[in-house]
Amino acid sequence: VAHLLREKGFNAFVIVGGLAAWRKAGEPLEPVPHDDLVKLPTFS
């Protein structure tokens, strides 16, 4: 995704270790909003 964003002209970076590293570092988290959950594609 980051590659594609840069290809489209966005100044994109990747967070090393992702969410797991963020959580491990004790940085703040929040619950995923319901609206974001229903946006995901499913076939069920």
Place this chain on the structure above:
Amino acid sequence: MNYFLSLIARHGYALVSAVVLAESIGLPMPAALALVTGGAAAASGILNAPTLLLLGTGAMLLGDSLLFVLGRNMGWALLGFLCRLSVNPESCILRSAESFYKRGKITLVIAKFIPGVNTMAPPLAGSMKMRFLQFLRLDLAGATLYVAAYLTLGFLFRDFLVSIAQGFRAAGRAMEVALLAALIGYVVYRIWLYRKYAVYRVVPRVQVEELARKLASEGDGNILIVDVRSHGYYDAGTERIKGSIRLEPNNLSDELKTLAKDRDIYLYCT
């Protein structure tokens, strides 16, 4: 063609099944050629057409089911692995995802005939939580259609295929030179494409501590943290980085329209 026919005659059904299975799990094997040859062998009375249809469909269904299960458990990581050999891996994944968005479930039925989407469809369906029985129904239809189409092609055009093979042999050295030149041209073209897209393979990475410091000192006015997880996002109680926004990787072309280009974008997954 005669070489292939003799090979098929010796190893028969196992060879066709193995090639079809190998291609369905993403290996670069010529399943269509094996099936066409199998069809020609059936027309010659060497093999039995219904048995070939059954074995070919079964092999394809087996490989697809394996990728479906892996896609369900590995999500984006498997898709990235399958696209690794592609010139532009990102486009490889996104083109397949876009096909699902445009065509929906029917993608599974026609995917085998779309280069670049054929191998990606089963793991994408798994990643998108399709029910396994529903997947089996649709994939069975697609596999049967694909296997039957190429077997029929070989069956109907057996004589034509044999005459092509004989033509190649008669042309001799001139044909070898032409094929070699075409091969070199193709390799040069692939290298040119690879170098063209190489610049996009380098993405700056940032440590959590560095980003946290930046947020503390500059605020989030110029910083946008984006969640691009394709998997593990469905469970109740799922968390994300505070202040981040969701960007659906399977529908990237639409999602990009809402992103601001004047901010630094920090992506993360699980």
